[in-house]
Amino acid sequence: MTPSDFVQKYLGLHTQLHYNPKTVQLLAGVADTTKDGLISFQEFLAFESVLCVPDALFIVAFQLFDKTGTGCVSFENVRDIFSQTTVHHHIPFNWNCEFIHLHFGNDRKKSLSDRSYQCRRKYRHTTGATAVYPIDLVKTRMQNQRSTGSFVGELMYKNSFDCAKKVLRYEGVFGFYRGLLPQLIGVAPEKAIKLTVNDFMRDKFTTKEDTIPLAAEILAGGCAGGSQVIFTNPLEIVKIRLQVAGEITTGPRVSALSVVRDLGFFGLYKGAKACFLRDIPFSAIYFPVYAHTKASMADEDGRVGPLQLLTAGAIAGIPAASLVTPADVIKTRLQVAARAGQTTYSGVIDCFRKILNEEGFRALWKGAGARVFRSSPQFGVTLVTYELLQRWFYVDFGGHRPAGSEPTPKSRISELPPVSSEHVGGYHLAAATFAGVENKFGLHLPKFKSSGVTAIHSETPKEQDGAS
Secondary structure (H helix, E strand, O other), X not given: OOHHHHHHHHOOOOOOOOEOHHHHHHHHHHHOOOOOXXXXXXXXXXXXXXXXXXXXXXXXXXXXXXXXXXXXXXXXXHHHHHHOOHHHHHOOOOOOOHHHHHHHOOOOOOEEEHHHHHHHHHHHHHHHHHHOHHHHHHHHHHHHOOOOOOOOOOOOOOOHHHHHHHHHHHHOHHHHHOOHHHHHHHHHHHHHHHHHHHHHHHHHHOOOOOOOOHHHHHHHHHHHHHHOHHHHHHHHXXXXXHHHHOOOOOOOOOOHHHHHHHHHHHHOOOOHHHHHHHHHHHHHHHHHHHXXXXXXXXXXXXXXXXXXXHHHHHHHHHHHXXXXXXXXXXXXXXXXXXXXXXXXXXXXXXXXXXXXXXXXHHHHHOOHHHHHHHHHHHHHHHHHHHHHHHHHOOOOOOOOOOOOOOOOOOOHHHHOOOOXXXXXXXXXXXXXHHHHHHHHHOOOOOOEOOOOHHHHHHOOHHXXXXXO
């Protein structure tokens, strides 16, 4: 296909009489990875695959700048593309700004690669879990501390602050991050499973009036919490055993592989009942509270901004994290390897009874404060990220959009040409993706060609506005 065949005849874009040929060539160049001026069948198929991935908007924008097809974007590429946009014609871009120096160096010789983009994406997914992990370690050690009936000297921590102080003194900063690797491995799939199942179930329970009963909200949240246990329980037990291993300075070194080897496959699901007992109520409380808190923070037009999303997510985490603390304490006790002289437990009920008899009711609430301080901000960040990504990369699968997700500015996507029956697979999203690149990144390429004064006088007033 030629650029005109692909962009105008197939996608139905820029079909006006006085279209800008440079714009058509630039858009076609996104699919033309060999940069030979033509789009082969293999390139046609490859671009269809790109349109189907969640990061399609960013990949298409990157390939728009990648004029050489090498996977790298130079300063010259960026300047060339931006110089052709209508925004640059009205407000010239400052090529000596801090943004250019940061990404391309003071001499503008550096280049951006698609690999560096992917690394930034992975970094964002793991930052939240890493930031609150020290709180999680303190929470686990406080929950595992036995008050009575245990080995002499077991009470090594007075409270959470004393625990944090002693970890820093005797194990150093890295002591706070024991067992972090299993957490990082599990945090993305765990949240993905939980959020997806919750949205799926809520969508099934939503009525024609676009409402959902409270009981259905609770059930949807409970299903979401239960769905993650089969994946997260093995990672949780490895993480917990590594977190408490630092309390003993003698004996063999404990690693994730040694824990897995000692437990075996079925041993990795030890404490799964308690995990269900914790995660199902947590999500059954969290998601309804989040939904109603978010709705109460919507503006007069029904829109909810990022700060309101973050606040709603953090508020919902307070009752959810605190009220399920007893189940979390029981899970920790069941999953930690008992030391010499410590009480052992045969199951959830046995653990519950022995904690009550030996340590009292208050022992079931150990680490409640740490749980709130860890879960509240972590889920706040998770939910605001999730909702914003849904808004930016929305694909209509026939369900309902999240409440408060309508964008404030008037979108140009309403001006898109109708989808043709010839638009197979991901090409149903091609026009919307190109429009998204324009709106999100400000890459408004000119629609009409500029042919001098004579051509301008011959155009209609509407065309003159488009050319400007």
